[in-house]
Amino acid sequence: MPAWLGHRSLTLIVLAAIVVLLPLGFPSSYYFRVASLVWVSAFAAVGLNILMGQAGQVSLGHAGFFGIGAYAVAIGPAHVGLPSWGALLIGAVISAALAWLVGRPILRLKGHYLAIATLGLGVLVALVITTESRWTGGPDGMSVAKLSLLGWRATGSSTWYWITGGVLVAGTWIALNLGETPTGRAFRALHDSEVAARVAGVDVARFKLQAFVIAAVYASLAGSMLAMMNGFVNPDQAGFLHSVELVTMVVLGGLGSVVGSIVGAAMLITLPQVLTVFQEYEHLLLGLIIIVSMIFMRDGIVPTVSRWLAGRVRT
Amino acid sequence: MTILTASNIGISFGGIKAVDDVSFSVDAGRILSIIGPNGAGKTTLFNVVSGLYVADRGHVELMGEDVTGCAPEALAALGLSRTFQNLQIFQRMTAAENVMVGRHLRERCHLLSDLFRLPSVTRQNRATREAALALLDEVGLRRRADQLAGSLPYGACKRIEIARALAAEPRVLLLDEPAAGCNSVETEEIDHLVRRVANKGIAVVLVEHDMKLVMKVSDRVLVLERGRPLTEGTPREVRDNPAVLEAYLGKHGARGAARA
Ligand SMILES: Nc1ncnc2c1ncn2[C@@H]1O[C@H](COP(=O)(O)OP(=O)(O)OP(=O)(O)O)[C@@H](O)[C@H]1O
Ligand SMILES: [Mg+2]
Numbered sequence: 356m357p358a359w360l361g362h363r364s365l366t367l368i369v370l371a372a373i374v375v376l377l378p379l380g381f382p383s384s385y386y387f388r389v390a391s392l393v394w395v396s397a398f399a400a401v402g403l404n405i406l407m408g409q410a411g412q413v414s415l416g417h418a419g420f421f422g423i424g425a426y427a428v429a430i431g432p433a434h435v436g437l438p439s440w441g442a443l444l445i446g447a448v449i450s451a452a453l454a455w456l457v458g459r460p461i462l463r464l465k466g467h468y469l470a471i472a473t474l475g476l477g478v479l480v481a482l483v484i485t486t487e488s489r490w491t492g493g494p495d496g497m498s499v500a501k502l503s504l505l506g507w508r509a510t511g512s513s514t515w516y517w518i519t520g521g522v523l524v525a526g527t528w529i530a531l532n533l534g535e536t537p538t539g540r541a542f543r544a545l546h547d548s549e550v551a552a553r554v555a556g557v558d559v560a561r562f563k564l565q566a567f568v569i570a571a572v573y574a575s576l577a578g579s580m581l582a583m584m585n586g587f588v589n590p591d592q593a594g595f596l597h598s599v600e601l602v603t604m605v606v607l608g609g610l611g612s613v614v615g616s617i618v619g620a621a622m623l624i625t626l627p628q629v630l631t632v633f634q635e636y637e638h639l640l641l642g643l644i645i646i647v648s649m650i651f652m653r654d655g656i657v658p659t660v661s662r663w664l665a666g667r668v669r670t
Numbered sequence: 671m672t673i674l675t676a677s678n679i680g681i682s683f684g685g686i687k688a689v690d691d692v693s694f695s696v697d698a699g700r701i702l703s704i705i706g707p708n709g710a711g712k713t714t715l716f717n718v719v720s721g722l723y724v725a726d727r728g729h730v731e732l733m734g735e736d737v738t739g740c741a742p743e744a745l746a747a748l749g750l751s752r753t754f755q756n757l758q759i760f761q762r763m764t765a766a767e768n769v770m771v772g773r774h775l776r777e778r779c780h781l782l783s784d785l786f787r788l789p790s791v792t793r794q795n796r797a798t799r800e801a802a803l804a805l806l807d808e809v810g811l812r813r814r815a816d817q818l819a820g821s822l823p824y825g826a827c828k829r830i831e832i833a834r835a836l837a838a839e840p841r842v843l844l845l846d847e848p849a850a851g852c853n854s855v856e857t858e859e860i861d862h863l864v865r866r867v868a869n870k871g872i873a874v875v876l877v878e879h880d881m882k883l884v885m886k887v888s889d890r891v892l893v894l895e896r897g898r899p900l901t902e903g904t905p906r907e908v909r910d911n912p913a914v915l916e917a918y919l920g921k922h923g924a925r926g927a928a929r930a
Contacts, residue, residue, distance in 0.1 A: 529785050536784035536791050537777045537798075544760050544771045551758035551831075554720060556746035556775035556838065565781055611762070 363531045366614060370527055374520035378513070387512035389628055394519035395581045397620035398526045400604040401613055402573020405530055407602070408611035409539060410566035411546030412462060413470045416477020417601050420450040420571040422484055422593020424578030425499075429588045430490055432500035439502045443579040447572050454571035455564060462563040474595065481593040496589030499582045515584040522580065523617070526573060530613045542566055543611075574601070607648060609655025618657055671698045672734075673873040674750070674842045679718055679728035688714040689725075690897040696842065696873040701864060703876045703884045705908075706894035707918055712877040713755050715894070716844050719875075720752045721745045733841065747775055749841035753831040753848060755877070761820030765811055768819050768830050769802035772837025805833040808866075810859060824851045832863065842873040849880045861887055885909060893917065 374394070381387055403417050424446040431442025461472040484491050491497060502509040509518060533539040541562045544552040549559050582588045591597060600623060608619025626644065630637045652659035675695040681688055689711040696702040704712050717723040719730055721742040729738045732748050740748075751772075760768050777798055783791050806812045809829040814822060819830055828848055835843055845864070849857045857880060864887050868874050878884050884891060884905065891908040893900040895917040901908060908914055 532787040533784060535795060536787060537774060537779035537794075538781055538784040540763070540767060540771050541774060541779070543763055543767075544774075547760040547762055548758040550722065550742075551754065551760065551834075552771065553742040554722075554746060554752055554758075555771050555834065556743050557771070558743050569785075 363535075366531060367524065367528055370614075370617070371524050374524060378516065384512045387516040389625060391512060391515045391519045391584060392581075393621045393624045394516075394523040395577050395584070396601070396604060396624055397617040398519070398523045398580070399574045399577035399601055400608070400616035400620045401523070401526050401530045402570045402577070403601050404605045404608075404611065404613065404616040405533065405542070405573070406566045406570035407605050408609075408616075409534070409546065410542040410563055412563055412566060413466075413473065413602070414567070414570065415470045415474040415595075415598050415602065416480070417473070417570065417574050418593050418595070418597035419477035419480030420454065420574035421578035421581075421597065421601075422480055422590070423450045423453070424575030424580075425582035425588045425592050426484060426491055426578075427575070428502075428579045428582050429497050429499045433497065434490060439500055439583060440504060443576065443583075446579050447575045450571045450575035451568050454568045458564045458567040459560075462560065462567060474598070477593070477595060477598050481590055481595070484593050485590045491590075494590060496587060499586050499588055501586065502583045509583065515580075519580055519584070522576070526576075527613055527617070534613075538562070538565065603645065607645060607655060609658040612655060612657040615655050615657035619655070622656075672696070673698050673732070674719070674875070675729075675731040676715070676719055677729050677731075679715060679725050679730070681714060681718055681723060681725045681727075687897045689718065689894075691727075692892075692894065692897075692899050693728075694875075694892050694902070696875055698841070698873050699868050699871045700889045701868050701874040701876060701887050703878060703888040703891045703905075704894060705878065705881075705884055705891060706900070709896070710894040711897040712894060713846055714897075716752060716846055716875075716877065720750060720844060746838060749838075750844070751835035751838045751840035751842070752844035753828070753835050753846055755846040755850065757824070757827050757831070759819045759827050759830055759834075761818070763819055764816050765806060765819050765822065765826075765830050766799060766802045766815040769805050769833045769837050770798050772805075772834035773798050773801060775838060802833070802837060805837055806830075808836075809833045809863065825853075825856050828852070832860075836867065840872060842875065843867060844875045844877075846877045847879060848876070849878055849883055857883055 377390060378387065399421060403414065406412050406414055427446025427449065428439050428442045431437035431445060432439055457476055461469060464472055485494055509515065541552065541557045544555065544557055545559045545562055553559055578592060581592065604619035604623050605616050607622060608617065609615030626641055627637060630640050633640055648656060672695050677693045679692045680690050692715060694702060704715065706712055714723065718725045721740050724739050729736060731737065732745065732750060737745060737748065760771060777794055803812060803815055806815050809832055811826055811829055814826060819827060828851065832848060849860045852860060861883055864874060864876065876888065888905050890902065891905050892902045893908060893914050900913060900917055901911055
């Protein structure tokens with residue numbers, strides 16, 4: 356195998372191949388829609404995994420940034436006359452700025468305290484969205500203008516399938532890049548021992564903040580994409596349950612594993628669709644599946660399975 | 671040239687003076703050992719000097735600059751490196767990556783270049799890895815370079831810490847019990863390693879319970895007892911000082927040892 360075709364390139368090629376080939380088996384546009392939802396959530400999860408899996412800092416309010424991105428593309432065109440893509444960028448900038456401002460004080464906290472502080476941040480964003488109904492439509496949500504670029508309008512599930520799939524591949528590329536750079540090593544080092552990282556000269560506060568801002572931008576972009584794809588936003592997208600869902604994707608797939616986050620997102624989005632045949636037992640089954648996978652695959656699905664495969668190859 | 675000077679360091683925890691009026695200094699290329707019974711305050715002194723604890727009293731000077739109360743990352747930038755008595759390795763990183771983190775301050779670290787992994791980043795990565803492998807070679811762990819540090823035995827982890835500390839190209843290296851948990855062959859290797867480090871002109875401060883090692887490698891020895899300096903001198907002077915024996919063995923034991 357040539358050197359450039361390392362683990363990283365292989366992962367990307369496989370992911371791109373899946374995105375390209377998957378539609379061949381799609382019988383209806385409904386499948387395009389579900390797959391796009393997977394790509395959007397996976398993109399947010401891949402970003403959150405940089406914060407949680409690499410740098411080891413939890414965020415229970417990440418849907419707040421998702422919501423900011425979503426409402427930016429709703430409010431920007433409707434109230435300010437911005438083009439959608441401009442609103443998307445502004446949403447990302449606002450999310451980054453908020454993460455940077457709030458991250459400075461709260462990332463000093465550890466463990467449960469950090470969890471609660473980030474939870475508070477998420478709740479706050481959701482609260483603002485719900486109460487500022489003049490701008491946001493309040494609890495009912497609001498409709499979102501279609502994305503248009505140079506006269507071309509993005510509509511239809513298959514168009515959004517390709518946009519979200521492409522963006523996911525790009526986001527995965529960046530996340531994979533980061534792992535083996537001075538920044539990525541600093542993230543992983545402070546995750547394992549803050550004391551040793553500091554003694555090695557790593558400015559722990561700065562790198563935690565960087566990871567938080569990166570993850571916030573990912574979530575914001577995912578929120579913008581989902582809003583434009585749906586043509587509609589509501590406050591639930593910024594809500595606590597959505598934050599928990601994002602964390603679940605990351606943990607279920609495997610903390611620190613980029614592929615894991617994609618697998619986790621795919622499971623959490625597609626399982627409810629599959630389980631609808633069980634009607635009222637749907638949620639019960641989803642919960643059970645999550646519990647059982649965490650019991651038997653503590654490190655997450657992808658790390659556990661790849662270790663298992665490596666073991667088989669060796670024996 | 672004097673690299674590191676600590677003067678009149680004092681720190682207490684809940685009324686107990688863990689370190690009380692301790693001073694030392696170490697020159698480039700010299701080895702100062704700090705010894706003393708368990709709980710004497712050796713690690714605490716290291717924690718103060720490396721910026722992890724803020725002392726109640728006293729000053730630390732690095733390269734003639736007052737660095738009292740500076741953060742560890744700032745001290746690292748000024749050339750201070752250390753290892754830990756209780757292992758502080760990056761478990762989920764490979765041995766090589768652990769040492770590469772040690773080169774953090776020697777690397778250009780720019781977020782955007784890293785996100786897009788520009789060719790300069792790849793080039794630098796290769797150089798950093800080469801440097802890390804050379805250091806792993808020096809501590810006898812080259813073969814284990816790509817194994818997860820968390821899966822390696824205790825003695826190997828101790829040596830990864832030394833390699834990681836050396837990766838920063840420090841001017842002064844603080845070693846907290848590097849030979850703990852090592853067999854006699856490994857201790858011998860640590861002996862050679864410490865001398866090689868000093869021969870490069872690095873000032874070494876060594877905390878160690880293995881007296882044979884201490885007596886062999888040290889230029890000077892500082893003895894602490896219950897946070898206070900007991901005596902300081904050459905290895906020979908310290909070995910022949912009855913007060914030192916007494917501190918280790920108690921009055922009774924010292925008399926017995928003297929008779930034996
Ligand atoms: N963070 C802390 N909080 C409270 N007490 C502490 C703290 N750090 C050290 N001490 C106390 O300071 C004293 C000195 O401990 P220290 O670890 O420095 O000893 P040491 O000389 O390194 O011993 P050993 O040889 O066992 O490593 C001990 O009584 C210890 O309990
Ligand atoms: Mg100690």
